[in-house]
Every structure is written in structure tokens, then in C-alpha cells.
Amino acid sequence: MKQAKIVGTGSYLPQKILTNFDLQNMVETSDEWIVTRTGIHERRLAQENEFTSTMGLAAAKKAIDDAQKIPQDIDCIIVATLTPDYIFPSTACLIQHALGINGPAFDMQAACSGYIYGLSIAKAFVENGQYKNVLIVASEKLSSIVDYSDRTTCVVFGDGAAACVVSLEGKGLSIDSVKLGASGEYADLLILPGGGCRHPATHETVDQKMHYLRMKGNEVFKHAIRNMESAVRECLADLHLEESNIDWLIPHQANKRIIDALAKRFSHLSEEKVVQNVISKYGNTSASSIGIALDELRKEGKVQHHEKIVFTAFGAGFTWGAAIVTNQK
Ligand code: COA
Numbered sequence: 001m002k003q004a005k006i007v008g009t010g011s012y013l014p015q016k017i018l019t020n021f022d023l024q025n026m027v028e029t030s031d032e033w034i035v036t037r038t039g040i041h042e043r044r045l046a047q048e049n050e051f052t053s054t055m056g057l058a059a060a061k062k063a064i065d066d067a068q069k070i071p072q073d074i075d076c077i078i079v080a081t082l083t084p085d086y087i088f089p090s091t092a093c094l095i096q097h098a099l100g101i102n103g104p105a106f107d108m109q110a111a112c113s114g115y116i117y118g119l120s121i122a123k124a125f126v127e128n129g130q131y132k133n134v135l136i137v138a139s140e141k142l143s144s145i146v147d148y149s150d151r152t153t154c155v156v157f158g159d160g161a162a163a164c165v166v167s168l169e170g171k172g173l174s175i176d177s178v179k180l181g182a183s184g185e186y187a188d189l190l191i192l193p194g195g196g197c198r199h200p201a202t203h204e205t206v207d208q209k210m211h212y213l214r215m216k217g218n219e220v221f222k223h224a225i226r227n228m229e230s231a232v233r234e235c236l237a238d239l240h241l242e243e244s245n246i247d248w249l250i251p252h253q254a255n256k257r258i259i260d261a262l263a264k265r266f267s268h269l270s271e272e273k274v275v276q277n278v279i280s281k282y283g284n285t286s287a288s289s290i291g292i293a294l295d296e297l298r299k300e301g302k303v304q305h306h307e308k309i310v311f312t313a314f315g316a317g318f319t320w321g322a323a324i325v326t327n328q329k
Helices: 020-024 031-038 052-066 091-099 111-127 184-189 203-207 217-238 256-264 277-282 286-299
Strands: 005-012 016-019 042-045 076-080 105-108 133-140 160-167 172-182 248-251 308-315 319-328
Touching (some): 005 052, 020 031, 052 076, 052 091, 052 160, 052 286, 091 105, 091 133, 105 111, 111 160, 111 286, 111 308, 133 286, 160 286, 217 256, 286 308
Parallel strands (some): 076 105, 076 133, 248 308
Antiparallel strands (some): 016 042, 133 160, 172 319, 308 319
16 A cells, blocks of 8 residues: 655754743733743844745755655645745745746645645645655745734744655655544634735724734634644544554643643653643744744654654644654654
């Protein structure tokens, strides 16, 4: 049976650090409140000349290298982002040009679930033989849509990028099962109201701060835990596995309390088997967070042969998803 694998990973974080103490000088908040409520200590911010495409390109080059391939081996590019350089053309086309390659390239928007949605598409493409080496890039310049005078959102989000190469050939993580979900009835709970065709940019939309993301954080919170857990259970059922077969859990790095609540539902996993340091260092990087966490975990060399990793994510839409991969060295 043809089996898609993640054969290379990469990530990129901008150098500039925004700490909780910096935020204390910008809005009415405290390091203690942010750490207790979110687990975040600091996040990265892109410079003015860094964009979703340039950060994504940097991550993509590392992933291609890690896969022991060259850019010309890539025959399809999928970019998951909710902060594209432009509404059009796609960020994927900009990255394709920067890599100097041909083939289809498109953006795909599933908010924080983008990496897992991307894995599902890439798996289908390589397993049905349409493309050989699909590059997934998840990249976000969330600082471009965050209102740094709104304490309920500005403490949460950060910038960063991740990428992976999905292929049939080579060593890596076999993508055993992917399950996706969505529920548009909750669209208003996490939304960028301005800039689309419903509210194109006008002086009024700018005055009303409609080009900044808006989030009902506590509502999002409840839905996130429930849907991430059920997506993981769907993957387990799909593969006829038990919870105890999971060796590692990489939840979307949205909030340490969400991660902890999810970890309690998979209580056989010890604390070090649930990835949670990424939220502390980088904040919520939306589509990029799972890819960054996966890249760091792989580079630390901790994942043993045949161990299974579960990814699960949740984001605006609402969208959610989970995937189970197995390390095949
Ligand atoms: N500093 C200090 N106080 C703050 C604050 C901040 N940065 N942000 C909000 N508060 C205040 C609120 O104004 C509120 O005050 P009130 O009780 O006087 O009205 C109080 O803290 C509680 O607010 P609430 O929104 O209920 O806090 P919370 O515990 O839900 O934490 C989030 C807020 C955003 C950290 C949390 O809801 C969260 O992380 N949600 C999930 C977000 C997420 O994952 N989004 C992306 C999905 S991919």
C-alpha cells in the first residue's frame, strides 16, 4: 500500500522577542496574569521587512534540505495561512517563485488547523500519484492583524513559520490517519471582520478597527478542548488503536490551559510526552504552531523508531483536525 510520509521538516522564528514585561508597558496586564492564564512568557515578532512569504520560504528551505531534496524535486506547494502577503496572488505563488521552481501552488485557509488540513491534502496528492513531493508551508505574521491596544488578544499571538515535505519515498513519519472537522456556526467568535468583500477597506472600517482580529477567548476555549479530543479519538478508531498506543501528543499551541485540559484526557502520557514548551516561547502562532513543535521535537532526537505522534488543532471557522503519524527511521 502506498503510504505518504513527512520526510523533512523546518521552521523559522523571527529574532525579535516581545516579552510579557514589554506588554505590561503597552496595555493594562501583568506577566503573572499572562503566564497563569496562557502559559506564554514571550512571543516573536516579524520585522517590517519580514512577511508570511519570507518566513515561510526560510522554513521551506530547511524542510527541503532536511528531506535531502532540492527545490526542483518539489512538484506542488500548499501554504496554510490566515495572514497571506496579499489576498491575491497567493503566498504559495510568491514562495514558488522565490524557490525558482514550477508546478501548482495555492493557499489554503483553515486558520489554526491549517497544518493538519495541509497534511490531509498532501497525503491524498502523493498517495493517488498526482504529485511526488508536496511542500506544505504554514506561516503567519499575526502581528499584522493584532491590535496591540487590546489586552485580550495581543498577549496571545506571535509570528513564525513551519514547513514539511510529504512524499512516498524516504525515511520519515508515515501519515497513518487524518481527520478534519468544521463548524461555521461559530464564525463570529474568532474573526477578522474587515478587508474581505463583505467589509472592504474604508475609512470607517479602519476607524472601527475592523482590520484587527477579534476573539471571544473564553468561548473558543471550551470548543477547542472538546473538538480536539474527539478528532484524536476519530483517528484512533480509524486505525483500531487504543489511547495507550499514543507515544507523543502535539496539540495546537494556543494556550497552556487548553493543552493541560487535553492532556488530562490522555492521562497515560507523562508531562514530557505532551509538547507544551512552544506556547511558552512563541505564543499562539496559528497554522504554524504544530509544525514548529514537530520540527523542534524531531531535531531534539527524542522520538524513537515506531513511536506514534498525535497532532491536533483547533481554530477559527471553527475548524479542527487530528493526525496520527508513526516514526519510520
Ligand atoms: N491582562 C489582564 N486581564 C485581562 C487580560 C490581560 N491580558 N485579558 C483579559 N483580561 C481580563 C478580562 O477583561 C476579564 O476581566 P473581567 O472579569 O473584569 O471582565 C478577565 O480578565 C477574564 O477574561 P476572560 O476572557 O474570561 O479570560 P480567560 O481566562 O478566558 O483568558 C484567553 C483569556 C484569551 C487567554 C483565553 O480565553 C484563551 O486563551 N482562549 C483560547 C484562545 C485561543 O485558543 N484562540 C485561538 C484558537 S486557535
